[in-house]
Amino acid sequence: MLSIKNLQAKIDDKQILNGINLEIKPGEVHAIMGPNGSGKSTLASVLAGREEYEVTGGEVDFLGKDLLEMAPEERAREGVFLAFQYPVEIPGVSTINFMKTAVNQIREHRGQQALDAVSFLQMMKEKMKLVEIDQSLLNRALNEGFSGGEKKRNEIFQMAMLEPKLAILDETDSGLDIDALRIVSNGVNKLRSKNNAIIVVTHYQRLLNYIVPDYVHVLYKGKIVKSGTKELALELEAKGYDWIKDEVSVA
Amino acid sequence: MSITTTDKNITTQVASSIEQRLKADATPQRLQALQTLNTLQLPTTKNEEYKHTPLTRLLEKNFTFANEISESTLRAEDLNSLLIDGLEADRIVFVNGKFNESLSSAKSSTSLKIVPLKEAIVSSDLARQHFGAYANFKEDAFTAWNTAEWLDGFFIHVDDNVVIDKPVIFYHINDTQAGEVRSSIRNLIVVGKNSEVTFIEKFDSIGSGNHLSTLVTEGVVHENAGLNYYTIQNDKGNRYQYGLMEFYQKNSSRVNTYTFTLDGKAVRNNLHLKLDGEGIESHMYGLYLLGGDTLADNHTVVDHKKPNSFSNELYKGIMDGNSKGVFNGKIYVRPDAQKTNAFQANRNVLLTDKATVNTKPQLEIWADDVKCSHGCTSGQIDEEAIFYLQARGISKETARAMMLYAFAGEVLDNIKHPALHAYIDKLVSERLHKNF
Known part of the structure; x- marks a missing residue:
């Protein structure tokens, strides 16, 4: 589904990604872990098409198409979803209205007819249940005055609405208490299927107790320096990142 | 006074042209206003109130200040495209500064008296009592200009205890097909106790010539009365405009103003509300969406003179192209005006590097038990x-x-x-x- 080869990227004059290689197949959940500043969020941003980052080398193939050539909205329409680490507050735009526009622009891209108000509302009600989010929240201006947990839940609600093929969760666990973490994770797990894939970017192992990954990769200095299964995450939790850094410097 | 036509000074040029236009109409008040115009001189950008608005310079560059009043052959068909769809309203149409009766539909009644202002200040004590009582021509050379020159306009008196359902709409149309147009309109509005009324001003033009409007609207809103005032400035032509709207509010009165500036060359809107009573509520809303080289300047003054009143102001602007927005919001809270609530916000978005906005809140508070806030922002789209x-x-x-x-x-x-x-x-x- 997603094939990243030797991906390099910089922001301003700072090189951050130094040759990432990653293969993701449908149905898989990959966790990207690593110490602060290792490039985890940069990788998520580059995949979603954030313009501040300049790709300086490498390739990303998504379902047979060159992902890096696409505008952010095209990537979303092709099935890439980024759950933001810091969801943006947009005064005056309600989640419902903006989701309706998003769903219909994506449907148009896929050659489907726009949803009428009734079908849209019906779809929304279903997805709301999935992530245990209240409609009153969705009637309000997007994320404005939302708590940290509400913002993240709204991200997962949007993921449910847009039914992406590849979801990238960027530090979705940051700022969540244990209840919110459970609700958000449950939502994500309900959206897991054999047809879609998920990249979970996180600093801590605790999210991976809820969203259990098939693979765990450790990013350090812009490279994947170690890959393994979920046991690797547990090992990192127990030992910290220093032993990885030591391994890298010895090698 | 002695005026020579060869003089290049723009104020002298304007004053001379006004004098020519007045002839038999030259009342002592008009002549006094003309004198004031000459004394004050049209403001340059050295004048603090016009620091960012070179209106005088633009007029100097683009107008000849002809003495004759341009004729127009505007017909009902020409008006159709300028009307607001689906709006039921009593219509008053001015073309090149002159009232056009055949295009208008408003009729005077006992609850809503609509009388030509020139007639009213001769025949009505009430009109005489209020005319010029609020819009002070000594404060601004453009107001002096209007006071000296106004050609047409109405005295509108809403009786006590009536709710006027249909809005009264003024269409200000300048027809430049025969050349440059300069028009000055003057309205006086008195809203009686416990009454409610809505006015709309819409500004348009026909033809591609330069045209200039001065408009002064003044009036009083009596106890417990409500006034809604909408201004729609969406003239695609070469409109230059000076406007002053000044209302004096009495106890428990309500004034809501809405100013939309979407087009034109250079538009200066002065809006003054004097809150001389208790329990007053005033809302001022403004939206300016500017593009090309449009200049729009909103100068507002809210003057709280008595305790326990509320004012709220929200002006927002989006500037594209080379456009320029100016906002100045003065709030005065006089020593007597304890327990005043006064809020002001001006927010701007600049879409290009060349677009600019100058925004300035000015709060002067002499009372100590008040709630006032203001906020000005300008930035790019997020x-x-x-x-x-x-x-x-x-x-x-x-x-x-x-x-x-x-x-x-x-x-x-x-x-x-x-x-x-x-x-x-x-x-x-x-x-x-x-x-x-």
């Missing part, structure tokens, strides 16, 4: 928000339109009249390329 919307599959164009429409929406939401809301919402949506 790129992070655009990216967020794009990351959900929304095109960049739609994302921008959504953001801008939401920004403008905060003002639009306050339009209470349904047909007007629909009309202005449509204008704004088209301007912002709303496609969602």
Whole structure:
């Protein structure tokens, strides 16, 4: 589904990604872990098409198409979803209205007819249940005055609405208490299927107790320096990142 | 006074032209205003109140100040495209500064007296009592200009205890097909106790010539009366304009003003509300969406003179192209005006590097037990928000339109009249390329 080869990227004059290689197949959940500043969020941003980052080398193939050539909205329409680490507050735009526009622009891209108000509302009600989010929240201006947990839940609600093929969760666990973490994770797990894939970017192992990954990769200095299964995450939790850094410097 | 036509000074040129136009109409008050115009001189950007608004310079460059009043052959068909769809209103049409009776529909009644102002200040004590009592021509050379020159306009008196359902709409049309137009209109409005009325001003033009309007609207809103005033400036032509709207508010009166500036060359709007009573509520809303080389300047004054009143001001602007926005908001809270609540916000979005805005809040508070706040912001459209919307599959164009429409929406939401809301919402949506 997603094939990243030797991906390099910089922001301003700072090189951050130094040759990432990653293969993701449908149905898989990959966790990207690593110490602060290792490039985890940069990788998520580059995949979603954030313009501040300049790709300086490498390739990303998504379902047979060159992902890096696409505008952010095209990537979303092709099935890439980024759950933001810091969801943006947009005064005056309600989640419902903006989701309706998003769903219909994506449907148009896929050659489907726009949803009428009734079908849209019906779809929304279903997805709301999935992530245990209240409609009153969705009637309000997007994320404005939302708590940290509400913002993240709204991200997962949007993921449910847009039914992406590849979801990238960027530090979705940051700022969540244990209840919110459970609700958000449950939502994500309900959206897991054999047809879609998920990249979970996180600093801590605790999210991976809820969203259990098939693979765990450790990013350090812009490279994947170690890959393994979920046991690797547990090992990192127990030992910290220093032993990885030591391994890298010895090698 | 001695005026020579060869003099290059613009004030002298204007004053001379006004004098020629007046002839038999030259009342002592007009001559006094003319004198004041000569003394004050039209403001340059050295004048603090016109620091960012070179209106005088623009007039100097673009006008010859002809003595004759341009004729117009405007017909009913020409007017149709300028009318507001679906709006039931009593219509007063001015063409090149002259009242056009055949295009107008408003009729005078006992509850709503509509009398030509020139006639009213001769025949009505009430009109004489209020005329010139609020709009002080000694404060601004343009007001002096208007006071000396005004050719037409109405005295409108809303009786006590009536609710006027149909708005009264003024269409100000300048027809430049025969050349440059300069028009000056003067209105006087008295809203009686416990009454309610809505006015709309719409400014348009025909032809591609330069044209200039001065408009002074003054009046009083009596106890417990309500006045809604909408101004729609969406003239695609070469409009230059000076406007002053000044209302004196008595106990428990309510004034809501809505000023939409969407086009024109250079527009200066002065809005003054004097809150001389208790329990007054005043709302001032403004939205300016500027492009090309449009200059729009809103100068507002809210003067709280007595305790326990409330004023709220919200002006928002989006500047595109080389356009220039200016906002100045003065709030005075006089020593007697304890327990005043006065709020002001001016928010601006600049879409290009060449667009500019100058915004200045000016609060002068002499009372000590008041709640006042103000906030001015100007910035670019939030790129992070655009990216967020794009990351959900929304095109960049739609994302921008959504953001801008939401920004403008905060003002639009306050339009209470349904047909007007629909009309202005449509204008704004088209301007912002709303496609969602």
